[in-house]
Amino acid sequence: MQVRLSAPWTDPAGRQWVAGDIIDVDAVILAELEEQGMVEEPEGQASGSGETTTTPTSPKPTDPTKIGPGPGAPPADDTGN
Numbered sequence: 001m002q003v004r005l006s007a008p009w010t011d012p013a014g015r016q017w018v019a020g021d022i023i024d025v026d027a028v029i030l031a032e033l034e035e036q037g038m039v040e041e042p043e044g045q046a047s048g049s050g051e052t053t054t055t056p057t058s059p060k061p062t063d064p065t066k067i068g069p070g071p072g073a074p075p076a077d078d079t080g081n
Contacts, residue, residue, distance in 0.1 A: 001030055003039040 002024050009017045017023060025033065033039045 001025060001027070003030060003033065005033075005038055006040045007036075007038045009033065009038055 002022055004022050005017055005019050007019050
């Protein structure tokens with residue numbers, strides 16, 4: 001997969017890359033770079049075949065246990081409506 005670096009990086013072979021370089025990485029290296037916040041994946045990024053691809057971003061699923069008022073919310077009314 002090709003990604004654009006957002007920060008300078010030295011690959012496992014010792015080659016140095018600068019921010020803005022587009023590099024081809026495998027899934028393991030990609031995961032490491034993403035974890036460090038060192039990659040950008042611009043929409044419409046060109047793939048190695050010369051075609052333009054887009055990666056849709058889907059919303060993160062909402063954890064049902066985190067829905068509702070926060071800990072600082074006032075207590076619910078118990079007026080018995």
